[in-house]
Amino acid sequence: MPELPEVEMARMLVQDRLNGKRVASLQVKDHKMLTNGSERTMREAFIGRSVGDAHRHGKNLLVRIGDDHLFIHLGMSGSLHLVDDRETTPHERLRLGLDEGALVLDDPRRFGRFGLYHRLEDLLTERDLGPDALTMSxxxxxxxxxxxxxxxxxxxxxxxxxxxxxxxxxxxxxxxxxxxxxxxxxxxxxxxxxxxxxxxxxxxxxxxxxxxxxxxxxxxxxxxxxxxxxxxxxxxxxxxxxxxxxxxxxxxxxxxxxxxxx
Ligand SMILES: [Zn+2]
CATH class of the missing domain: 1.10.8.50 (Helicase, Ruva Protein; domain 3)
Incomplete structure (x- = not known):
């Protein structure tokens, strides 16, 4: 099960490989896992915008894209993958297409979640999260x-x-x-x-x-x-x-x- 360290590694992957890249497309492949916003609002907010910094709070990942954030929680079995344009993974639930390649959330057991949040604070309030374990004093x-x-x-x-x-x-x-x-x-x-x-x-x-x-x-x-x-x-x-x-x-x-x- 992905714990904070796995999520931190996912954050580093996104930060290192996606920062500055432009989002070209977005496909929600499992609507049950979509927790905030809709496929339409995510497309409107993200497509054509550049990927900014990736932030982690507890086991939650927030990736800044344009003026909003893509939220991802890996649940029990989720993982993030960078794939080529034509490549898919066996349990693809969300696909964020870039000008070249894509970021894919793969999750066989489907306990993961994703969505759109405007601000980090909204996520903390809505999911009732305390201070982050890795950065707290x-x-x-x-x-x-x-x-x-x-x-x-x-x-x-x-x-x-x-x-x-x-x-x-x-x-x-x-x-x-x-x-x-x-x-x-x-x-x-x-x-x-x-x-x-x-x-x-x-x-x-x-x-x-x-x-x-x-x-x-x-x-x-x-x-x-x-x-x-x-x-x-x-x-x-x-x-x-x-x-x-x-x-x-x-x-x-x-x-x-x-x-x-x-
Ligand atoms: Zn002992």
Missing amino acids: DKVFVSQMAGRRGSIKPLLLDQSLIAGVGNLYADETLFQEHLHPATKADTIPEANMARLGKRVRKVLEASISVRTEFSRLPEGFLLRDRREGAACPRCSTELAAIRIGGRTTILCPECQSLRTKP
């Missing part, structure tokens, strides 16, 4: 989490508090901070909470730097072999699987004991 993270009653892991996954932390990265972050995922957020001291925010960013940055190939992550990362029964990279205890907030959670029962003071 420790202070912002602490203030978003301060006084929350619930367990820390579901709070990390709540996109309205912090946008962009998915299940795998929440597990990695909590593992590296020796925190049990069910730890009540309001029992975590402020200094430790600030460290947790920093860790969120570091984990996401590490994944981006290896282009999300987990086998290339440094030794000691849970994501290199994150599964029940695998050996904890720190203490070799067998990793356990539990469910928290409806999500499968992998943790080390030894390193992340609930009784350990954070």
